[in-house]
Amino acid sequence: MSAIQVTGLTKRYGELTAVDDVTLSVGEGEFVGVLGPNGAGKTTLLEMVEGLRRPDGGQVEVLGEAVWPRNPRLQPRIGVQLQASSFFERLTAREQIRTFASLYGVGGAIADEWLERVGLTDKADARVEDLSGGQAQRLSIACALVHDPELVFLDEPTSALDPQARRNLWDLLSSLNDTGRTVVLTTHYMDEAEVLCDRVAVMDHGRILQVDSPAALVRGLDAPARITVAPGSLGAEEAAAIPGVAEASEGVDGLVLVTREPGAVLGVLAAGDHLAGVSVQTGTLEDVFLALTGREYRA
Ligand SMILES: Nc1ncnc2c1ncn2[C@@H]1O[C@H](COP(=O)(O)OP(=O)(O)O)[C@@H](O)[C@H]1O
Ligand SMILES: [Mg+2]
Incomplete structure (x- = not known):
C-alpha cells in the first residue's frame, strides 16, 4: 500500500494556480523530497496532503484515509512540523514538547529525550520567545516527532539551521527513515534533496515536472x-x-x-x-x- 496517494491535486488563489494538477504517490518507508524554488507551491501542496488546506480539485489519501475534512484517525499516525508561531505562548521549550507529548499520551521522559536528540537540552528552560530561529525550528521538529508517527511531514526543516545543525538533522531524519518511517519534506536545497531522498519531485510553478531518484534524474539528462x-x-x-x-x-x-x-x-x-x-x-x-x-x- 502507498503511504500517500495524490491525484490531480489543484489549489487556486484567485488568478494564481499555486498547485496545478499534481499527481504523486509515496510508498511506505520511502523518503521523498519536494524540491523547488520559493513560490513553487511546495507548502500549499504539503498542507493539502496534511489535511490543513482544502484543495480546489483532486484527491488525497494518506495511510489509506481521506485527509479532508480533518481526520482524527490520522492525527496519531502522522507528524507535522508546525510553524514556530504555533507554539503555546509563554511556555518553556520543555513545557512545549511535554504538552505535545501528553496530547498523544506520551510521557515526559520521552519528551525530554527528544529535546536531547535535537540538541536543546540546555535550552529546556528557555521560553520559546527567547529561542533563536534555528532553535525554534529544531523544537518544532521534535514536537512533530515526539509521538513516533509512522509518516512525517517537514516543510523546509533546515532553512533556519546553521551547517552543523543541518547535518545533525539530516542524520536524525535518515535514522528515522532507516527504522521504517516514511518521510516527506520540502526543500529548496539541491544538496539536501540529493543526500537524503530516495526520490525527488522537482516542482516549479505549481507543477511537478519529474519524480525520480536523484541519480536517475541526473542520468536522464545524459550529460x-x-x-x-x-x-x-x-x-x-x-x-x-x-x-x-x-x-x-x-x-x-x-x-x-x-x-x-x-x-x-x-x-x-x-x-x-x-x-x-x-x-x-x-x-x-x-x-x-x-x-x-x-x-x-x-x-
Ligand atoms: N494564502 C495565500 N493566498 C494567496 N496566494 C498564496 C497563498 N499562499 C501561497 N500563495 C501563493 O502561492 C504560490 C505558492 O506558494 P507556496 O506554496 O508557499 O510556495 P513554496 O512553499 O514553494 O515557496 C506563491 O506564488 C504564493 O505567493
Ligand atoms: Mg514554502
Whole structure:
C-alpha cells in the first residue's frame, strides 16, 4: 500500500494556480523530497496532503484515509512540523514538547529525550520567545516527532539551521527513515534533496515536472562528464586521442576533457600517471532543473 496517494491535486488563489494538477504517490518507508524554488507551491501542496488546506480539485489519501475534512484517525499516525508561531505562548521549550507529548499520551521522559536528540537540552528552560530561529525550528521538529508517527511531514526543516545543525538533522531524519518511517519534506536545497531522498519531485510553478531518484534524474539528462587534468600534466592533442574523449580544451584550472565514458578515460589517465589533481564533474540536480525548466535554479 502507498503511504500517500495524490491525484490531480489543484489549489487556486484567485488568478494564481499555486498547485496545478499534481499527481504523486509515496510508498511506505520511502523518503521523498519536494524540491523547488520559493513560490513553487511546495507548502500549499504539503498542507493539502496534511489535511490543513482544502484543495480546489483532486484527491488525497494518506495511510489509506481521506485527509479532508480533518481526520482524527490520522492525527496519531502522522507528524507535522508546525510553524514556530504555533507554539503555546509563554511556555518553556520543555513545557512545549511535554504538552505535545501528553496530547498523544506520551510521557515526559520521552519528551525530554527528544529535546536531547535535537540538541536543546540546555535550552529546556528557555521560553520559546527567547529561542533563536534555528532553535525554534529544531523544537518544532521534535514536537512533530515526539509521538513516533509512522509518516512525517517537514516543510523546509533546515532553512533556519546553521551547517552543523543541518547535518545533525539530516542524520536524525535518515535514522528515522532507516527504522521504517516514511518521510516527506520540502526543500529548496539541491544538496539536501540529493543526500537524503530516495526520490525527488522537482516542482516549479505549481507543477511537478519529474519524480525520480536523484541519480536517475541526473542520468536522464545524459550529460557528459567533464574531467579536469592538472595544468601541464598532459597535452591537449594527446588527451584528444584518448578513446572516449569527445573534446579536450585548455580551461582555467587545467585541461578539460569532455567524455561519456569517464571510467575508461580515468583508466587511461591512471595508466599514464596523470591522475594527480584530477577532478571529475558529472551532472547535478541543478542541471536537471535547468533542463526541465530552461532556466537557472534560483532558490
Ligand atoms: N494564502 C495565500 N493566498 C494567496 N496566494 C498564496 C497563498 N499562499 C501561497 N500563495 C501563493 O502561492 C504560490 C505558492 O506558494 P507556496 O506554496 O508557499 O510556495 P513554496 O512553499 O514553494 O515557496 C506563491 O506564488 C504564493 O505567493
Ligand atoms: Mg514554502
